Amino acid sequence: MSEPRLPRHPLAEVFGFPVDNFSERAKRYRQHRLCPYNNKVPSCTKDKARSPLGVCSIFAGEGLAITCPIRFRQEWLIAEDAAAFFFPPTTRWTSLTEVRLNDAEGKSAGNIDIVLVAYDERGQIVDFGALEVQAVYISGNIRRPFEFYVKNPEAHYAMDWSGHRYYPRPDYLSSSRKRLAPQLIYKGGILNAWHKKMAVALHRGFYEAMPELPEVPREAANMAWLVYDLVLDEEQNVYRLTLWRKIYTQFQAALAAMTTPRPGALADFIGYLQGKLDAQLDKGTAPEAPTLADIPEM
Secondary structure (H helix, E strand, C coil), rough: CCCCCCCCEEEECCEECCCCCHHHHHHHHHHHCCCCCCCCCEEECCCCCCCCCCCCCCCCCCCEEEEHHHHHHHHHHHHHHHHHCCCCCCCCCCEEEEEEEECCCCEEEEEEEEEEEECCCCEEEEEECCCCCEEEEECCCCHHHHHHHHHHHHCCCCCCCCCCCCCEEEEEEEEHHHHHHHHHHHHHHHHHHHHEEEEEEEHHHHHHHHCCEECCHHHCEEEEEEEEEEECCCCCCCCEEEEEEEEEEEEEHHHHHHHHHCCCCHHHHHHHHHHHHHHHCCCCCCCCCCHHHHCCCC
């Protein structure tokens, strides 16, 4: 099966706007390297604060892939959707970002991206839930096309980057196995032991690349997967973060589905071993590991 054709270039959004948006607002954000998505400071700080990599999303096949976790903060929709899962409708709540989580020995299990806290009329916390935000890693080099684009956006927005080496692509497998799964094991394990609910916000392409998760009714769930898409507002020429689906699961079942590999056919592996053995025997070389006959008597 042939691979899908690469887009002419990978850049979908730069400093919050499509690369072909030349409105005064878009120009201002590009000029001053600003972030429109509720970063901790007005400027983009992705990768390097002094030379930020202002790519919010890239083209991926027929869709897009969100590559910056701050991109999910548009209008704080993710906090509102998570709160609807964590708390009853009339609850007073607010959000805290980058909250350190320690284990029983006082060692850090990492930072929780966003903690939503429910509080009473005296300002005392009565409940909380944890929201993790997962963008996708990129394989290849995204900085080179980005830097080429920002040198002259109006001249380079239609550039053809498809023939360059290290063309950037979303790496969903590494993002899931090396980032999301370990976070769920450590941080999620502690939260689950405390019987606290957890939500994960991620992009549609990321979710569709994951193993199928065993769903449960909302009232039986202690974990919610908030899956978003980027929908183009053609009139304004901007992408709107839009909730695509809410998936409800149990923590342990979802973690098992993510971390348990699906075995391939045993016959395929034996065939692979046979090929390696045949190649070694054709060369007339002995097996790499010694047999019992190779071990001298003591």
